[in-house]
Amino acid sequence: MKHYAYLLGAATLAASHLHAAELTVEVQNLTGGIHFTPLLITAHPDGSQLFEVGEMASAELQSMAEGGDIAPLAALADSLNADSVTNPAGGLLGPTATTSAMLSTADDNVRLSLVAMLLPTNDGFVALNGWKIPSEPGIYTAYLNAYDAGTEANDEIRGSGMPGQAGMPVPPPLEDLVGTGGSGVTATTTNAMIHIHPGNLGDAMPDGGNSDISNTVQRWLNPVAKVTVTVAE
Amino acid sequence: MKTTLRFTLLSVTSVLILAGCGSDDDDEVMMPDPPVPEPVVMTYEVTITNLTAAQPLSPVAVMLTAEQQYWQVGMPASDALALLAEGGDNSELVNAGGVLAASDSGMPVGPGDSASVTVSVDDAEGVWLTVATMLVNTNDGFTGITGYDLNTLTIGDSVSMSVMVYDAGTEANTEAAGTIPGPADGGEGVSAGREEADSVFVHGGVVSQEDGLASSVLDQSHRFDNPAVKLSVTRVE
Numbered sequence: 001m002k003h004y005a006y007l008l009g010a011a012t013l014a015a016s017h018l019h020a021a022e023l024t025v026e027v028q029n030l031t032g033g034i035h036f037t038p039l040l041i042t043a044h045p046d047g048s049q050l051f052e053v054g055e056m057a058s059a060e061l062q063s064m065a066e067g068g069d070i071a072p073l074a075a076l077a078d079s080l081n082a083d084s085v086t087n088p089a090g091g092l093l094g095p096t097a098t099t100s101a102m103l104s105t106a107d108d109n110v111r112l113s114l115v116a117m118l119l120p121t122n123d124g125f126v127a128l129n130g131w132k133i134p135s136e137p138g139i140y141t142a143y144l145n146a147y148d149a150g151t152e153a154n155d156e157i158r159g160s161g162m163p164g165q166a167g168m169p170v171p172p173p174l175e176d177l178v179g180t181g182g183s184g185v186t187a188t189t190t191n192a193m194i195h196i197h198p199g200n201l202g203d204a205m206p207d208g209g210n211s212d213i214s215n216t217v218q219r220w221l222n223p224v225a226k227v228t229v230t231v232a233e
Numbered sequence: 234m235k236t237t238l239r240f241t242l243l244s245v246t247s248v249l250i251l252a253g254c255g256s257d258d259d260d261e262v263m264m265p266d267p268p269v270p271e272p273v274v275m276t277y278e279v280t281i282t283n284l285t286a287a288q289p290l291s292p293v294a295v296m297l298t299a300e301q302q303y304w305q306v307g308m309p310a311s312d313a314l315a316l317l318a319e320g321g322d323n324s325e326l327v328n329a330g331g332v333l334a335a336s337d338s339g340m341p342v343g344p345g346d347s348a349s350v351t352v353s354v355d356d357a358e359g360v361w362l363t364v365a366t367m368l369v370n371t372n373d374g375f376t377g378i379t380g381y382d383l384n385t386l387t388i389g390d391s392v393s394m395s396v397m398v399y400d401a402g403t404e405a406n407t408e409a410a411g412t413i414p415g416p417a418d419g420g421e422g423v424s425a426g427r428e429e430a431d432s433v434f435v436h437g438g439v440v441s442q443e444d445g446l447a448s449s450v451l452d453q454s455h456r457f458d459n460p461a462v463k464l465s466v467t468r469v470e
Contacts, residue, residue: 030306032400032434096307096432199438203445215445216406219437221459223397226306 019135020107022232025085026100027114029093030143031224033217035174036116036126037068038087041101042077043109049130050076050113053194057149059163061115061194065125065149067161067169068117083109092119092173105133114144114227118220120168120178120213122156123149124197126225137233143223148197155184156201156211168212179205179212196222275360276353276470277383282463283342284395287454289415290376290462291321291367293338295350301331302380303363309431310401314365318375318401320414320422321367333357341369353470359384364396364464369415370455372408373401374436376462383468391467395460398436403427408439408449418450435459 025041042050050073051061060072070086077084083106089099093116111130118124126144134140148154152166158178159167166187170178185201202215213219279295294317296303303326304314313325327335338348354360361384365377376398386392400406404424411420440446443453 028306030435032402032430032437095430096434098307201445202440204440204447215440216408217437219440221398221436221438223435223459 019110021105021133021135023103023105023112023133024100024230024232025103025112025114026098026228026230027088027093028098028226028228029095029224030226031220032095033214034095034121034220034224035119036089036093036225037064037119038070038091039089039093039099039114039116040064040070040073040077040084040086041088041103041112041114042074042082042084043103043105043112043133044077044080044082045108046110048080048082048111050115051127051129051194053129053147053196055193057151057194062123062149062151062163064115065117065123066152066163066165068119068171069161070115073115081106081108092171094173112229118146118197118224119174120156120170120218121197121200122154122168123152125149128227133229134231137231140229140231142227142229144225144227145222146197146199146220146224148191148195150189150192150194153187153189155186156213157182157184158212177214177218179207179209179214181208182212183210185210272355274353274355274470275357275468276351277360277362277386278349278351278467278469279362279364280347280349280465281338281342281364281366282347283344283461284463285344285368285457285461287344287417288368288370288457288461289344290342291317291369292323292340293342293348293350293364293366294323294327294335295337295352296327296335296363296365297333297352297354297357297360297383298363299331299333300359300361300380303329303365304379304399304401304433306399306434307432309427310403310433314375315373315401315403316423317365318367318373318399319404319424321369322422323365326365333360342366351469362466366462368398368457368461370413370417370451371415371436371439372406372412373404374398374439375401378464383466386466386468388468388470391465393463393465395463397459398457398461400434400436402430402432402434406437406439408441408446408451410450413450417452417455420450
Protein backbone atom coordinates (compact mmCIF):
# COMPACT_ATOMS: atom_id res chain seq x y z
CA MET A 1 0.00 0.00 0.00
CA LYS A 2 1.11 3.48 -0.68
CA HIS A 3 1.38 4.42 2.94
CA TYR A 4 3.67 1.54 3.78
CA ALA A 5 5.96 2.58 0.98
CA TYR A 6 5.87 6.11 2.27
CA LEU A 7 6.84 4.97 5.72
CA LEU A 8 9.68 2.86 4.43
CA GLY A 9 10.95 5.77 2.40
CA ALA A 10 10.74 8.05 5.36
CA ALA A 11 12.54 5.52 7.53
CA THR A 12 15.35 5.35 5.03
CA LEU A 13 15.69 9.11 5.05
CA ALA A 14 16.07 9.14 8.80
CA ALA A 15 19.74 8.90 9.43
CA SER A 16 20.98 6.69 12.21
CA HIS A 17 21.94 9.66 14.33
CA LEU A 18 19.99 10.17 17.51
CA HIS A 19 17.54 12.99 17.86
CA ALA A 20 14.96 14.30 20.26
CA ALA A 21 11.56 14.92 18.73
CA GLU A 22 8.21 16.49 19.46
CA LEU A 23 5.52 14.13 18.27
CA THR A 24 1.78 14.24 18.00
CA VAL A 25 0.40 10.74 17.70
CA GLU A 26 -3.19 10.42 16.53
CA VAL A 27 -4.84 7.02 16.67
CA GLN A 28 -8.13 6.18 14.99
CA ASN A 29 -10.10 2.98 15.50
CA LEU A 30 -11.20 2.09 11.95
CA THR A 31 -13.53 -0.74 12.89
CA GLY A 32 -17.30 -0.67 13.12
CA GLY A 33 -17.69 -2.87 16.18
CA ILE A 34 -14.44 -3.29 18.10
CA HIS A 35 -13.30 -1.26 21.12
CA PHE A 36 -9.66 -0.57 21.99
CA THR A 37 -8.65 -0.75 25.66
CA PRO A 38 -6.44 2.09 27.00
CA LEU A 39 -3.50 2.65 24.70
CA LEU A 40 0.17 2.57 25.56
CA ILE A 41 2.13 4.82 23.24
CA THR A 42 5.86 4.73 23.82
CA ALA A 43 9.06 5.96 22.22
CA HIS A 44 11.92 3.67 23.18
CA PRO A 45 15.54 2.96 22.25
CA ASP A 46 16.79 1.14 19.19
CA GLY A 47 17.16 -2.55 19.87
CA SER A 48 14.18 -2.74 22.21
CA GLN A 49 10.66 -3.81 21.32
CA LEU A 50 7.39 -4.69 22.99
CA PHE A 51 7.02 -7.95 21.08
CA GLU A 52 8.08 -9.81 18.00
CA VAL A 53 5.70 -11.53 15.63
CA GLY A 54 6.41 -15.26 15.52
CA GLU A 55 7.84 -15.25 19.05
CA MET A 56 6.16 -16.00 22.36
CA ALA A 57 4.44 -13.12 24.15
CA SER A 58 6.09 -11.79 27.29
CA ALA A 59 4.08 -11.85 30.52
CA GLU A 60 3.75 -8.07 30.17
CA LEU A 61 2.32 -8.32 26.66
CA GLN A 62 0.01 -11.13 27.75
CA SER A 63 -1.50 -8.92 30.48
CA MET A 64 -2.26 -6.28 27.89
CA ALA A 65 -3.60 -8.68 25.26
CA GLU A 66 -5.81 -10.77 27.56
CA GLY A 67 -7.01 -8.11 29.96
CA GLY A 68 -6.15 -4.69 28.57
CA ASP A 69 -3.74 -4.05 31.47
CA ILE A 70 -0.92 -1.88 30.10
CA ALA A 71 0.73 -1.19 33.48
CA PRO A 72 3.28 -4.03 33.21
CA LEU A 73 4.29 -3.00 29.67
CA ALA A 74 4.47 0.65 30.74
CA ALA A 75 6.75 -0.34 33.63
CA LEU A 76 8.92 -2.26 31.20
CA ALA A 77 9.10 0.82 28.99
CA ASP A 78 9.99 2.98 32.02
CA SER A 79 12.85 0.64 32.83
CA LEU A 80 14.26 1.45 29.38
CA ASN A 81 13.88 5.20 30.02
CA ALA A 82 11.26 5.29 27.30
CA ASP A 83 8.95 8.27 26.82
CA SER A 84 5.41 7.02 27.20
CA VAL A 85 1.81 8.13 27.22
CA THR A 86 -0.82 5.85 28.70
CA ASN A 87 -4.56 5.94 28.20
CA PRO A 88 -4.83 9.13 26.10
CA ALA A 89 -8.51 8.42 25.40
CA GLY A 90 -9.33 8.21 29.11
CA GLY A 91 -10.91 4.79 28.74
CA LEU A 92 -12.03 2.71 25.80
CA LEU A 93 -11.57 3.99 22.27
CA GLY A 94 -14.81 3.03 20.55
CA PRO A 95 -15.49 2.19 16.91
CA THR A 96 -14.26 4.95 14.54
CA ALA A 97 -13.20 7.14 17.48
CA THR A 98 -9.93 9.06 17.46
CA THR A 99 -7.58 10.04 20.24
CA SER A 100 -4.25 11.82 20.24
CA ALA A 101 -1.24 12.29 22.44
CA MET A 102 1.78 14.58 22.55
CA LEU A 103 5.10 12.92 23.10
CA SER A 104 8.47 14.59 23.69
CA THR A 105 11.14 12.04 23.03
CA ALA A 106 14.66 11.89 24.42
CA ASP A 107 17.63 11.50 22.09
CA ASP A 108 17.83 7.76 22.49
CA ASN A 109 14.15 7.02 22.03
CA VAL A 110 13.97 6.66 18.27
CA ARG A 111 11.42 3.84 17.97
CA LEU A 112 7.69 4.31 18.36
CA SER A 113 5.34 1.58 19.54
CA LEU A 114 1.68 1.51 20.41
CA VAL A 115 -0.53 -1.28 21.76
CA ALA A 116 -4.06 -1.86 22.98
CA MET A 117 -6.29 -4.89 23.44
CA LEU A 118 -9.24 -5.39 21.11
CA LEU A 119 -12.64 -6.00 22.69
CA PRO A 120 -14.42 -8.30 22.37
CA THR A 121 -11.60 -10.77 21.79
CA ASN A 122 -9.73 -13.23 23.99
CA ASP A 123 -6.19 -12.04 23.35
CA GLY A 124 -6.37 -9.82 20.29
CA PHE A 125 -4.46 -6.56 20.16
CA VAL A 126 -3.64 -3.74 17.80
CA ALA A 127 -0.04 -2.64 17.51
CA LEU A 128 2.54 -0.44 15.94
CA ASN A 129 5.82 -2.17 16.69
CA GLY A 130 9.09 -0.27 16.81
CA TRP A 131 8.48 2.16 13.98
CA LYS A 132 11.54 4.29 13.32
CA ILE A 133 10.68 7.90 14.12
CA PRO A 134 11.71 10.04 11.15
CA SER A 135 14.11 12.90 11.80
CA GLU A 136 12.46 14.79 8.94
CA PRO A 137 9.54 16.92 10.19
CA GLY A 138 6.29 15.96 8.53
CA ILE A 139 3.08 14.01 8.80
CA TYR A 140 3.35 10.26 8.52
CA THR A 141 0.55 7.73 8.28
CA ALA A 142 0.49 4.05 9.11
CA TYR A 143 -2.28 1.48 9.04
CA LEU A 144 -2.15 -1.17 11.76
CA ASN A 145 -3.09 -4.84 11.87
CA ALA A 146 -4.74 -6.88 14.59
CA TYR A 147 -2.54 -9.50 16.28
CA ASP A 148 -3.28 -12.54 18.40
CA ALA A 149 -0.99 -12.95 21.40
CA GLY A 150 -1.25 -16.73 21.11
CA THR A 151 -1.63 -17.01 24.87
CA GLU A 152 -5.32 -17.89 25.14
CA ALA A 153 -7.79 -20.02 23.19
CA ASN A 154 -10.26 -17.91 21.24
CA ASP A 155 -13.35 -19.32 22.88
CA GLU A 156 -15.20 -16.03 22.29
CA ILE A 157 -17.24 -16.28 25.47
CA ARG A 158 -17.43 -14.13 28.57
CA GLY A 159 -14.77 -14.88 31.11
CA SER A 160 -11.68 -13.41 32.63
CA GLY A 161 -9.23 -10.72 31.71
CA MET A 162 -6.62 -12.21 34.01
CA PRO A 163 -3.59 -13.67 32.24
CA GLY A 164 -3.92 -17.39 31.75
CA GLN A 165 -7.62 -17.47 32.54
CA ALA A 166 -10.12 -18.36 29.83
CA GLY A 167 -12.73 -16.10 28.35
CA MET A 168 -13.05 -12.47 27.37
CA PRO A 169 -13.19 -9.58 29.83
CA VAL A 170 -16.38 -7.55 29.43
CA PRO A 171 -16.01 -4.12 31.03
CA PRO A 172 -19.22 -2.15 31.65
CA PRO A 173 -19.33 -0.17 28.37
CA LEU A 174 -19.49 -3.48 26.51
CA GLU A 175 -22.00 -5.16 28.78
CA ASP A 176 -24.90 -4.75 26.36
CA LEU A 177 -22.80 -5.30 23.25
CA VAL A 178 -21.53 -8.77 24.10
CA GLY A 179 -23.78 -11.82 24.08
CA THR A 180 -24.28 -14.44 26.76
CA GLY A 181 -24.58 -18.18 27.04
CA GLY A 182 -22.18 -19.19 24.30
CA SER A 183 -20.79 -22.69 24.63
CA GLY A 184 -17.30 -21.71 23.44
CA VAL A 185 -15.86 -21.74 19.95
CA THR A 186 -12.68 -23.64 20.81
CA ALA A 187 -10.65 -24.65 23.83
CA THR A 188 -7.33 -24.91 22.06
CA THR A 189 -4.67 -22.57 20.79
CA THR A 190 -3.23 -23.61 17.45
CA ASN A 191 -0.41 -21.08 17.33
CA ALA A 192 1.13 -20.15 20.68
CA MET A 193 3.33 -17.47 19.13
CA ILE A 194 2.24 -13.92 18.37
CA HIS A 195 0.53 -13.99 14.99
CA ILE A 196 -1.89 -12.10 12.79
CA HIS A 197 -5.32 -12.51 14.35
CA PRO A 198 -7.60 -14.70 12.23
CA GLY A 199 -10.53 -12.47 13.16
CA ASN A 200 -13.61 -13.05 15.23
CA LEU A 201 -16.00 -15.79 14.20
CA GLY A 202 -19.04 -14.80 16.22
CA ASP A 203 -22.52 -16.12 15.74
CA ALA A 204 -26.02 -14.81 15.16
CA MET A 205 -27.36 -15.71 18.63
CA PRO A 206 -26.97 -13.06 21.33
CA ASP A 207 -27.97 -15.55 24.04
CA GLY A 208 -26.57 -18.85 22.95
CA GLY A 209 -24.73 -20.51 20.12
CA ASN A 210 -21.02 -21.08 20.54
CA SER A 211 -19.86 -17.45 20.66
CA ASP A 212 -20.82 -14.36 22.63
CA ILE A 213 -19.60 -12.20 19.75
CA SER A 214 -21.97 -10.83 17.10
CA ASN A 215 -20.91 -12.08 13.68
CA THR A 216 -22.43 -9.20 11.74
CA VAL A 217 -21.07 -6.40 13.94
CA GLN A 218 -17.92 -7.49 15.78
CA ARG A 219 -15.84 -8.94 12.97
CA TRP A 220 -13.10 -6.92 11.34
CA LEU A 221 -10.72 -6.98 8.43
CA ASN A 222 -7.27 -5.42 8.62
CA PRO A 223 -6.34 -2.66 8.95
CA VAL A 224 -8.02 -1.93 12.28
CA ALA A 225 -6.34 1.38 13.08
CA LYS A 226 -4.82 4.40 11.44
CA VAL A 227 -1.95 6.21 13.11
CA THR A 228 -0.96 9.68 12.06
CA VAL A 229 2.34 10.86 13.49
CA THR A 230 3.28 14.51 13.20
CA VAL A 231 6.97 15.19 13.71
CA ALA A 232 7.30 18.87 14.62
CA GLU A 233 9.92 21.19 13.18
CA MET B 234 5.76 20.20 -10.63
CA LYS B 235 2.58 21.96 -11.65
CA THR B 236 4.21 25.33 -11.05
CA THR B 237 7.12 24.41 -13.27
CA LEU B 238 4.80 23.30 -16.03
CA ARG B 239 2.79 26.53 -15.87
CA PHE B 240 5.93 28.62 -15.96
CA THR B 241 7.15 26.85 -19.07
CA LEU B 242 3.89 27.33 -20.87
CA LEU B 243 3.77 31.02 -20.00
CA SER B 244 7.28 31.49 -21.32
CA VAL B 245 6.35 29.93 -24.63
CA THR B 246 3.32 32.20 -24.89
CA SER B 247 5.44 35.28 -24.20
CA VAL B 248 7.88 34.36 -26.92
CA LEU B 249 5.07 34.07 -29.44
CA ILE B 250 3.69 37.48 -28.48
CA LEU B 251 7.08 39.12 -28.76
CA ALA B 252 7.55 37.61 -32.20
CA GLY B 253 4.17 39.02 -33.16
CA CYS B 254 5.18 42.50 -31.98
CA GLY B 255 8.38 42.32 -33.98
CA SER B 256 6.53 42.01 -37.26
CA ASP B 257 4.02 44.69 -36.37
CA ASP B 258 4.62 48.06 -38.15
CA ASP B 259 2.03 50.01 -36.24
CA ASP B 260 3.59 53.29 -34.95
CA GLU B 261 1.35 53.57 -32.01
CA VAL B 262 2.70 52.11 -28.88
CA MET B 263 0.15 49.57 -27.90
CA MET B 264 0.19 47.45 -24.87
CA PRO B 265 -0.44 43.91 -25.89
CA ASP B 266 -3.37 42.22 -24.26
CA PRO B 267 -2.25 40.33 -21.25
CA PRO B 268 -1.16 36.95 -22.50
CA VAL B 269 -3.85 34.35 -22.17
CA PRO B 270 -2.21 31.09 -21.32
CA GLU B 271 -3.26 28.11 -23.33
CA PRO B 272 -5.74 26.08 -21.33
CA VAL B 273 -3.89 23.32 -19.56
CA VAL B 274 -5.75 20.09 -20.07
CA MET B 275 -5.01 17.42 -17.56
CA THR B 276 -6.16 13.94 -18.44
CA TYR B 277 -5.97 10.91 -16.21
CA GLU B 278 -6.63 7.28 -16.96
CA VAL B 279 -7.76 5.26 -13.96
CA THR B 280 -7.76 1.47 -14.17
CA ILE B 281 -9.52 -0.55 -11.52
CA THR B 282 -9.04 -4.28 -11.12
CA ASN B 283 -11.52 -6.33 -9.12
CA LEU B 284 -9.57 -8.64 -6.79
CA THR B 285 -12.58 -10.24 -5.08
CA ALA B 286 -13.92 -13.76 -5.55
CA ALA B 287 -17.55 -12.93 -6.26
CA GLN B 288 -18.24 -9.27 -5.66
CA PRO B 289 -19.07 -7.40 -8.87
CA LEU B 290 -18.35 -3.69 -8.61
CA SER B 291 -21.04 -1.20 -9.56
CA PRO B 292 -20.13 1.19 -12.41
CA VAL B 293 -16.95 2.76 -11.08
CA ALA B 294 -17.11 6.52 -10.56
CA VAL B 295 -13.92 8.43 -11.26
CA MET B 296 -13.99 12.05 -10.16
CA LEU B 297 -11.45 14.82 -10.51
CA THR B 298 -12.23 17.28 -7.76
CA ALA B 299 -11.07 20.26 -5.76
CA GLU B 300 -9.28 19.40 -2.57
CA GLN B 301 -12.03 17.48 -0.87
CA GLN B 302 -12.81 14.14 0.72
CA TYR B 303 -16.15 12.53 -0.08
CA TRP B 304 -16.04 10.23 2.92
CA GLN B 305 -14.10 9.92 6.12
CA VAL B 306 -13.98 7.12 8.69
CA GLY B 307 -15.90 8.29 11.74
CA MET B 308 -18.11 10.75 9.85
CA PRO B 309 -21.63 10.13 8.51
CA ALA B 310 -21.85 9.21 4.83
CA SER B 311 -23.43 11.83 2.58
CA ASP B 312 -26.74 10.90 0.98
CA ALA B 313 -24.91 10.74 -2.35
CA LEU B 314 -22.43 8.26 -0.95
CA ALA B 315 -25.20 6.23 0.71
CA LEU B 316 -26.92 5.98 -2.66
CA LEU B 317 -23.74 4.55 -4.16
CA ALA B 318 -22.90 2.28 -1.22
CA GLU B 319 -26.39 0.81 -0.81
CA GLY B 320 -27.53 0.74 -4.39
CA GLY B 321 -24.49 1.11 -6.64
CA ASP B 322 -25.90 4.35 -8.05
CA ASN B 323 -23.14 6.95 -8.49
CA SER B 324 -25.33 9.59 -10.15
CA GLU B 325 -25.48 11.90 -7.15
CA LEU B 326 -21.89 11.48 -6.09
CA VAL B 327 -20.47 12.45 -9.49
CA ASN B 328 -22.54 15.64 -9.35
CA ALA B 329 -21.57 16.55 -5.82
CA GLY B 330 -20.05 19.92 -4.94
CA GLY B 331 -16.37 20.27 -5.75
CA VAL B 332 -16.42 17.79 -8.63
CA LEU B 333 -14.56 19.29 -11.60
CA ALA B 334 -15.03 16.40 -14.00
CA ALA B 335 -16.28 12.86 -13.66
CA SER B 336 -16.96 9.74 -15.61
CA ASP B 337 -17.68 6.11 -14.87
CA SER B 338 -16.95 2.68 -16.23
CA GLY B 339 -20.45 2.44 -17.73
CA MET B 340 -20.71 -1.23 -16.80
CA PRO B 341 -20.20 -3.18 -13.61
CA VAL B 342 -16.74 -4.66 -13.22
CA GLY B 343 -16.81 -8.37 -12.45
CA PRO B 344 -14.41 -10.37 -10.30
CA GLY B 345 -11.09 -10.67 -12.09
CA ASP B 346 -12.01 -7.97 -14.57
CA SER B 347 -10.51 -4.53 -15.07
CA ALA B 348 -11.97 -1.32 -16.40
CA SER B 349 -10.31 1.90 -17.47
CA VAL B 350 -11.91 5.30 -17.19
CA THR B 351 -10.42 8.45 -18.68
CA VAL B 352 -11.27 11.87 -17.29
CA SER B 353 -10.00 15.30 -18.30
CA VAL B 354 -10.13 18.67 -16.68
CA ASP B 355 -9.17 22.09 -18.08
CA ASP B 356 -7.11 24.61 -16.22
CA ALA B 357 -7.80 23.46 -12.73
CA GLU B 358 -6.11 25.15 -9.78
CA GLY B 359 -5.34 21.70 -8.51
CA VAL B 360 -6.69 18.22 -8.97
CA TRP B 361 -7.59 15.55 -6.46
CA LEU B 362 -8.97 12.12 -7.22
CA THR B 363 -11.95 10.23 -5.88
CA VAL B 364 -12.80 6.74 -7.11
CA ALA B 365 -15.84 4.99 -5.68
CA THR B 366 -17.74 1.80 -6.39
CA MET B 367 -20.05 -0.54 -4.48
CA LEU B 368 -19.36 -4.18 -3.79
CA VAL B 369 -22.82 -5.08 -4.95
CA ASN B 370 -23.24 -8.31 -2.96
CA THR B 371 -23.14 -6.39 0.32
CA ASN B 372 -25.58 -4.21 2.21
CA ASP B 373 -23.56 -0.99 2.05
CA GLY B 374 -19.97 -1.89 1.28
CA PHE B 375 -17.95 0.24 -1.07
CA THR B 376 -14.35 0.73 -2.03
CA GLY B 377 -12.19 3.38 -3.58
CA ILE B 378 -10.09 6.33 -2.59
CA THR B 379 -10.95 9.94 -1.91
CA GLY B 380 -9.02 13.20 -1.79
CA TYR B 381 -5.98 11.64 -3.40
CA ASP B 382 -3.55 14.38 -4.44
CA LEU B 383 -2.76 14.18 -8.17
CA ASN B 384 -0.81 17.40 -8.33
CA THR B 385 2.61 15.85 -8.22
CA LEU B 386 1.82 13.45 -11.06
CA THR B 387 3.44 14.62 -14.28
CA ILE B 388 2.56 13.49 -17.78
CA GLY B 389 3.39 9.84 -18.23
CA ASP B 390 3.62 9.18 -14.50
CA SER B 391 1.67 6.32 -12.98
CA VAL B 392 0.88 5.36 -9.46
CA SER B 393 -0.84 2.23 -8.30
CA MET B 394 -2.38 1.35 -5.00
CA SER B 395 -4.45 -1.31 -3.29
CA VAL B 396 -7.44 0.01 -1.47
CA MET B 397 -9.64 -1.27 1.30
CA VAL B 398 -13.37 -1.78 1.59
CA TYR B 399 -15.45 0.63 3.63
CA ASP B 400 -18.87 0.30 5.17
CA ALA B 401 -21.03 3.37 4.68
CA GLY B 402 -22.62 2.81 8.08
CA THR B 403 -26.02 3.58 6.61
CA GLU B 404 -27.55 0.11 6.48
CA ALA B 405 -27.14 -2.79 8.92
CA ASN B 406 -25.23 -5.74 7.52
CA THR B 407 -28.06 -8.21 7.77
CA GLU B 408 -27.20 -9.93 4.48
CA ALA B 409 -30.92 -10.70 4.43
CA ALA B 410 -32.98 -11.49 1.34
CA GLY B 411 -34.25 -8.34 -0.27
CA THR B 412 -31.55 -6.06 1.13
CA ILE B 413 -28.69 -6.67 -1.29
CA PRO B 414 -28.89 -5.29 -4.82
CA GLY B 415 -26.28 -7.57 -6.40
CA PRO B 416 -26.89 -10.84 -8.26
CA ALA B 417 -26.62 -12.84 -5.02
CA ASP B 418 -29.97 -11.41 -4.03
CA GLY B 419 -31.50 -8.93 -6.45
CA GLY B 420 -32.89 -7.01 -3.52
CA GLU B 421 -33.46 -3.33 -2.99
CA GLY B 422 -30.75 -0.77 -3.24
CA VAL B 423 -31.21 2.22 -1.04
CA SER B 424 -33.14 1.73 2.15
CA ALA B 425 -34.60 4.42 4.33
CA GLY B 426 -32.83 5.57 7.45
CA ARG B 427 -29.41 5.18 8.95
CA GLU B 428 -27.67 2.86 11.33
CA GLU B 429 -27.47 3.96 14.93
CA ALA B 430 -23.78 4.83 14.80
CA ASP B 431 -24.16 6.40 11.33
CA SER B 432 -20.51 6.68 10.45
CA VAL B 433 -18.24 5.29 7.79
CA PHE B 434 -15.85 2.55 8.95
CA VAL B 435 -13.58 -0.08 7.50
CA HIS B 436 -15.78 -2.99 6.47
CA GLY B 437 -15.60 -6.08 8.66
CA GLY B 438 -16.37 -8.43 5.78
CA VAL B 439 -19.48 -10.44 5.07
CA VAL B 440 -20.38 -13.44 7.19
CA SER B 441 -22.32 -15.61 4.68
CA GLN B 442 -24.59 -18.56 5.25
CA GLU B 443 -21.74 -21.09 5.38
CA ASP B 444 -19.91 -19.12 8.04
CA GLY B 445 -22.66 -18.86 10.60
CA LEU B 446 -25.38 -16.49 9.44
CA ALA B 447 -28.28 -18.76 8.51
CA SER B 448 -30.40 -15.82 7.36
CA SER B 449 -27.75 -14.62 4.90
CA VAL B 450 -28.38 -14.82 1.17
CA LEU B 451 -24.63 -14.76 0.63
CA ASP B 452 -22.44 -17.82 0.32
CA GLN B 453 -18.76 -18.35 1.06
CA SER B 454 -17.74 -17.02 -2.35
CA HIS B 455 -19.02 -13.56 -1.47
CA ARG B 456 -16.54 -13.11 1.35
CA PHE B 457 -13.69 -10.70 0.66
CA ASP B 458 -10.59 -9.35 2.32
CA ASN B 459 -8.48 -6.25 1.95
CA PRO B 460 -7.35 -5.20 -0.53
CA ALA B 461 -10.44 -5.72 -2.68
CA VAL B 462 -9.36 -3.73 -5.70
CA LYS B 463 -6.21 -2.47 -7.31
CA LEU B 464 -6.17 1.03 -8.73
CA SER B 465 -3.70 2.47 -11.11
CA VAL B 466 -3.68 6.08 -12.17
CA THR B 467 -1.76 7.46 -15.13
CA ARG B 468 -1.58 11.07 -16.17
CA VAL B 469 -1.82 10.88 -19.95
CA GLU B 470 -2.02 14.61 -20.77
